[in-house]
Amino acid sequence: MTDTETNTPAEDLREETAADAPEVAEHDRVAELESQLAEAKQQTLYAQAEIQNVRRRAEKDAADARAYAATNFARDVLSVNDNLERALAAIPAELREDDKFKGLVTGLEATGRELTNVFQRHGLxxxxxxxxxxxxxxxxxxxxxxxxxxxxxxxxxxxxxxxxxxxxxxxxxxxxxxxxx
Incomplete structure (x- = not known):
């Protein structure tokens, strides 16, 4: 083409598109990077929330373990308490007043009260x-x-x-x- 010739509209469009191509490609790349950045921020927030939830669960589990660690032991000791209560209930009133048995009954009752105090101290x-x-x-x-x-x-x-x-x-x-x- 010579300098005096004019371009056809299609040729003008091709020239404009070729000139704009680096700008469009750069704009698309920036949009893609911004999208990736937003996704990475969202994933970071999710990860932080999950870490916080795991930490809370672990703290709750540790607190429950401390609070209820004695559960099996307490169940076993309850049978001792039951037997002591049955023994005290089986002592007739006349033996409770007998000087020979009065000390024994008093000791058994004191043991029962101490066991009750121990239970109370441990949340039973x-x-x-x-x-x-x-x-x-x-x-x-x-x-x-x-x-x-x-x-x-x-x-x-x-x-x-x-x-x-x-x-x-x-x-x-x-x-x-x-x-x-």
Whole structure:
């Protein structure tokens, strides 16, 4: 082409597009990099949130382990407490007043009180059952007893129930009132 000749519109467009191509490619590259940066920021936020969640779970698990570490031991010692309570309940009133047995009874009662204090220090509490409505989360009904009490009320306790902190350690084994036929 000579200097005097004019370009056709198609040729002009090709020349403009060729001139704009580096700008368009650079703009596309910047947009792609910005997208990658936003994605990397989002992934970093997710990773930080996950780390925080893992840390919270680990702290909760450690706190639970400290609070409930004695659970199995406490269950085993409860049977000792049950036997001591049964032994004290089996002593007749006349033997409690007998000078020969008075010291033994006093010692057994003191042992029971000390065991109760140890339980309290370690977060064990006895579940009150007598006269309460049956709560399947804390009581285990063993039998129904004809009674004048309202149906579903606990009228007999065969074995005491216990909580360790806010968890059930052992349900109370109870007899529940039912209306006489």
């Amino acid at each position: 509490t006895k579940i009150e059952a007598m006269g309460q409505p049956l709560d399947p989360n804390r009581h285990q009904a063993m039998l129904e007893v004809p009674s004048d009490a309202e149906a579903g009320t606990i009228v007999q306790e065969m074995q005491s129930g216990w909580m360790i902190k806010d968890r059930l350690l052992r349900p109370a084994l109870v007899g529940v009132a039912k209306k006489p036929a």
